[in-house]
Amino acid sequence: MLQTTKRPDSPVSIIGAGIAGAWQALLFAQAGHAVTLHERGDEAMTDATSHWAGGMLAPYCEAEVAEPIISRLGLRSLHIWRRELPDTPFNGSLVVAHPRERNDFERFARMTEDHRRLDAAGLAELEPSLEGRFRDALFFPAEGHVEPRRVLPQLHERIRAAGGTIKFCSDVSATDLAKDSDGIVIDCRGLGARDEKPELRGVKGEMILIETDEVQLARPVRLIHPRWPLYVIPRADNLFMLGATSIEAEDTGVSVRSALELLGAAYTVHPAFGEARIVEFGSGLRPAFPDNLPRIGIHGRKISVNGLYRHGFLLAPALAELTLAYVERGQIDNEVMQCR
Ligand SMILES: Cc1cc2nc3c(=O)[nH]c(=O)nc-3n(C[C@H](O)[C@H](O)[C@H](O)COP(=O)(O)OP(=O)(O)OC[C@H]3O[C@@H](n4cnc5c(N)ncnc54)[C@H](O)[C@@H]3O)c2cc1C
Secondary structure (H helix, E strand, C coil), X not given: CCCCCCCCCCEEEEECCCHHHXXXXXXXXXXXXXXXXXXXXXXXXXXXXXXXXXXXXCHHHHCCCCCHHHHHHHHHHHHHHHHHCCCCCCCCEEEEXXXXXXXXXXXXXHHCCCCEEEEHHHHXXXXXXXXXXXXXXXXXXXXXXXXXXXXXXXXXXXXXXXXXXXXXXXXXXXXXXXXXXXXXXXXCCHHHXXXXXXXXXXXXXXXXEEECCCCCCCCCEEECCCCCCEEEEECCCCEEEEECCCECCCCCCCCHHHHHHHHHHHHHHCHHHHHCEEEXXXXXXXXXXXXXXXXXXXXXXXXXXXXXXXXXXXXXXXXXXXXXXXXXXXXXXXXXXXXX
């Protein structure tokens, strides 16, 4: 267990201002620690995987494919998002399918909990733009979503308001920081931490941003698809994010095939998406350990939080809460923490 500091005013250096580091910095700063958050990129955060994410807070939908620990941490995170950012939209999520994917749709319903089945009229009531588009849908009322490119700056602002310091364009090493101070260093570098964690890999997720005022949605719509969970997420200013592929590759291009699938999926959700303007193609590399599970590594005064894979926005608040409980009270979560 960590013996060096339990004082609330002790210095805490956090490396990486993506979603993992931002939540760590916020909870530690609010608890009274002297937090400095180092980020090697600038405030635009385009180097962070978090910049490219969908931002869905969907522990129930993710339970179809993810381990139970993702649901456990995810449910805790929903509570923290609501507590810290009460404006976070919790309008639920919808899952729809075309007739040829009927069996997969029924399987999704069996594998997941806390949903209601809507008929076509119920779906139209919830999302008028989808009237007549699908025979039925699954509605997960407790889920939320955030807009990563808005919520990251919002979190950074909250960190400053809580007394933390953020240093952009500050490329630092956890070992050097630990040598230079007697405080805690929390390494949230995502894929940038491969120098110390060579088992990390990047899983490519491609996305497309489109713009139209012909369709209005209040919540993410997932379309059952044989290979990937494809979805359309509403953003401010008539924008929609189409995501996301999941490919074992580490280049950051977007292939023609992926673009066709993402755009095709949107078009089948609503033909008006066919007239939408393409604003951006992009992709990010999800940092993943071989088992695709998140990990808090404890190495003396150095703590690493990584492997958030496809659930960074869903898990980051709960992981920060666990890290804080460890530093302040020595509390260990055996499922997530590894001590060396
Ligand atoms: C297309 C796509 C869709 C996704 N959709 C969702 C979703 O809907 N819901 C969800 O929960 N998750 C989603 N994810 C997953 C989520 O984006 C990741 O799990 C998350 O972004 C990982 O966050 P992170 O903070 O660990 O890493 P990052 O966001 O990559 O942040 C790490 C930061 O560390 C910085 N850094 C690295 N080295 C140094 C250094 N030496 N000094 C200082 N700074 C350094 C980097 O510049 C970077 O900003 C999606 C991912 C993709 C690609």
